[in-house]
Amino acid sequence: MTSARFLPEVPGLSVLGVQTAEPVAVLTFDDGPEPNSTEVVLAELGAAGATATFFVLVRRARRHRRLLAEIIASGHDVALHGADHRRLTSLDPGNSTKLLHDARAELEQLAGVQVRMFRPPYGSQSPAVWHAVVAAGLVPVLWEVECREWDPMPDTDPLADFDNLRRGSIVLGHDAIASVEDGAESLVVSPIDRRAITTAILARIQAAGLRAISLSRALERGRPRWRVWLDKANAPST
Numbered sequence: 001m002t003s004a005r006f007l008p009e010v011p012g013l014s015v016l017g018v019q020t021a022e023p024v025a026v027l028t029f030d031d032g033p034e035p036n037s038t039e040v041v042l043a044e045l046g047a048a049g050a051t052a053t054f055f056v057l058v059r060r061a062r063r064h065r066r067l068l069a070e071i072i073a074s075g076h077d078v079a080l081h082g083a084d085h086r087r088l089t090s091l092d093p094g095n096s097t098k099l100l101h102d103a104r105a106e107l108e109q110l111a112g113v114q115v116r117m118f119r120p121p122y123g124s125q126s127p128a129v130w131h132a133v134v135a136a137g138l139v140p141v142l143w144e145v146e147c148r149e150w151d152p153m154p155d156t157d158p159l160a161d162f163d164n165l166r167r168g169s170i171v172l173g174h175d176a177i178a179s180v181e182d183g184a185e186s187l188v189v190s191p192i193d194r195r196a197i198t199t200a201i202l203a204r205i206q207a208a209g210l211r212a213i214s215l216s217r218a219l220e221r222g223r224p225r226w227r228v229w230l231d232k233a234n235a236p237s238t
């Protein structure tokens with residue numbers, strides 16, 4: 001993703017998908033790495049011949065370097081979800097650029113690859129947060145379709161949003177759920193069968209006639225689909 005494709009003069013402008021002629025969906029997983037869960041996702045992706053982009057927390061990547069290495073060795077992208085899972089709009093904007101810059105530098109050191117893509121925790125982005133992200137050399141990446149397997153509401157279809165899936169959509173999934181220790185807001189989550197939900201995501205993508213690939217691979221043959229994403233416009237609940 002080159003800076004020439006980026007239009008930093010428009011606050012909130014973020015990548016939500018990829019404009020491409022290829023029949024692909026861009027698969028992403030947040031909040032890991034987590035032992036016994038990230039491996040399950042990696043195994044399912046491997047079995048399906050799919051690639052994905054993993055937005056990781058540095059706090060976790062530090063403790064699970066073997067998983068980070070496994071993600072990269074399997075041909076997937078490593079991207080930044082934060083030093084931890086604190087909502088950036090709740091922090092002093094004056095500190096956010098340094099926080100993000102340092103998190104990116106540490107993740108690059110841990111992973112041994114360049115990191116440019118960033119997903120704000122909860123998809124929560126104000127103009128001040130967006131400016132901090134860009135100033136840290138990162139590109140905000142949000143989504144068009146999300147899997148809500150963490151939603152404790154009974155009788156909710158976690159894949160209901162997949163009716164909106166189209167060519168080049170960025171799909172939000174999880175290989176873990178951020179905890180209070182990660183700085184996440186308290187959330188009641190029922191036990192999640194990570195293998196079953198990952199299989200279901202891959203099946204829905206395939207049923208739409210699409211292949212699941214990582215963001216970097218999708219951008220090799222496509223260009224970013226930009227849209228302004230700010231808290232007021234999107235009011236994300238997670």
Ligand SMILES: [Zn+2]
Pocket residue numbers: 030031081085121122178
């Ligand atoms: Zn998250």
